[in-house]
Amino acid sequence: MSMTTLFGFLKKSIRLAIAVALVLMVGFVFTNVVLRYAFDSGLTWSSEVARYLFVWVVFLGSILAVVEHSHLGVDILVRHIPGWLQKLFFLLTTALTVAVMTLVVKGLLVLIELNLGITGPATDIPINNYYYAGMIAAILMSAVMAYQALSFVLTGRNGPTWAYDHDEESTS
Template sequence: MSRLVDAYFTLLKILCALLLAGMVVLVFGNVVLRYGFNSGITLSEEVSRWMFVWLTFLGSIIALRERGHLGVDALVRRLPLWGKKLCFVVSHSLIIYAIVLFVMGTWQQTLINWDVVAPASGASVAVFYGVGLVFGISTVPLLLADLWRVLSGRADEAELIAVRESEEESVDEVQRRHLAADAGELSGTRRVGEAA
């Protein structure tokens, strides 16, 4: 099962790279054609916009799995273990609820726009809204798995902090710092604090 999930996320990363490359080709090519040859790519604006939306949602799925979303964790870090667990369960439950609402709305929009064709490409506008379904189907199981790990007591305390304040600080760095503090490896820092 783990191999299948890893393969799926590798596919998502490849798709993100292809979407980004496609956007660059379409937009840059259109600019060159307009200014250099007084021509253009008719599909450029519409398709690149759709690619951007798909890229954003697929990237959000990957960031959720890798715990790459930014947030404020200053309060959660100071809470005792039961408080961290409570915040984790409440926040994940609210996120799952919001995603379910989002998927329901996306499904309705996909059905409504199934027969509507885009003006430039002639493709169904349902393709634009379909990314919300992919997003929901991919993220809800991840969130439920994390929630189950916490409720069953299998999650480490470092996993209870689901966001991080800065891009520079990775989850591994946070975990190493907490383990070092717990193991007493920062005794020099403690002595400086005690002397002050």
């Protein structure tokens, strides 16, 4: 299986998971609102489950943004430097980001250990599910960024958007 196929599968899977989570969130919250105002009852667990889903949507969206090079970036400097220096900057910023993601994972491991056995008040779902979302996201984002950086430096592919759209700037 090629990396392009793997990334394509990853993007489709994440988009599907986000869509399902958003539909569930809206469904739970809407149902709860209708039950509260129309029938004077409600789903005690709906807001808690919606909160869990929201956290997962945010982190899954972050992974998707990394795969698609969609995160915000300041490229005013790198657009005007030679290609080899662009690659060096990309490697350095990727290394720095992976280092930060490593710190995030270490911090999340501490939080998971501190919160073992604690569950949500309405659902009894472990609170650590919040932290697992962040950990999975940090690990996947680091792996994707490392692959993209090495691929860009070695082959010129999978680079950031600023590496490919120099022609647009020269015509404007």
